[in-house]
Amino acid sequence: MSAVKVVINPESALAIATLLRHHSELKQRKGLFQTRQVDFFRYKRFVRALKSPEYAKKSIAQPELYPPVAEKDKTDEDADMKARLLFIAMIKAQLVLPCNKLDSTQSKQQGLKPSKEFPNLVLSTKAGLQPDEYYVWNYNPKTLTDYLAVIGVISAILTLVCYPLWPYFMRRGSYYMSLGALGLLAVFFVIAIVRVIIYLLLLPFTNQNGGFWLFPNLFEDCGVIESFKPLYGFGETECYTYIKKMKRRKRRQAKKSTQSHAQPAEPDEKKDN
Known part of the structure; x- marks a missing residue:
């Protein structure tokens, strides 16, 4: 070399x-x-x-x-x-x-x-x-997204601080937006209460299937759209966390089987003459 x-x-x-x-x-x-x-x-x-x-x-x-x-x-x-x-x-x-x-x-x-x-x-x-x-x-270079995020946060803070200087139509719009956000939050709590009531009412009839849940992924660690999919489910089998767990288990099993097939067979021990 x-x-x-x-x-x-x-x-x-x-x-x-x-x-x-x-x-x-x-x-x-x-x-x-x-x-x-x-x-x-x-x-x-x-x-x-x-x-x-x-x-x-x-x-x-x-x-x-x-x-x-x-x-x-x-x-x-x-x-x-x-x-x-x-x-x-x-x-x-x-x-x-x-x-x-x-x-x-x-x-x-x-x-x-x-x-x-x-x-x-x-x-x-x-x-x-x-x-x-x-x-x-141990190194994270700054990207354009990081700079834009900093500029956005500073702009948002300055905008909120200057709220008294906003024009009337902007203050009116922010008022309606806050009401809309509170309405969405109230709808979310109503759905949560309704799904618990439905679960308790149908539990004696669906106990063998793990119980009936409206929006089974509502409180799962997933996206907003995925939280409302599917519309209903039974027990944990259609839960986002359970499905993700099963996929992870299948990947591990496939990896182990691949490694076991890839390992060469051990040679037979030589017989004593």
């Missing part, structure tokens, strides 16, 4: 992190790291992102900021070594941090509450840069 020379400065590491922060090749997942929600990925995914066409275009246009990784006259070993050096520079700049993903048992041992949606992550003291090692982002 030929000698690999890569000049990496803090500006280059920051530029690479900004470019690859939301890259599709990383296949990032959400996790809980130090009581906050973060994105994490495998090291091998980062290497693939560095070999992507997007990074290749940037390295051709600005090689001083984006050192070339996958070159035509270089071997795969050289590309992997360059990717390794770039990733080490990002770790030194604390843009990414090594971490360990905990299962439910390990989370309880660490005094953390297990979560079905987001796995718990803890800081690792060793970065071996192995393909399946996990790393967490």
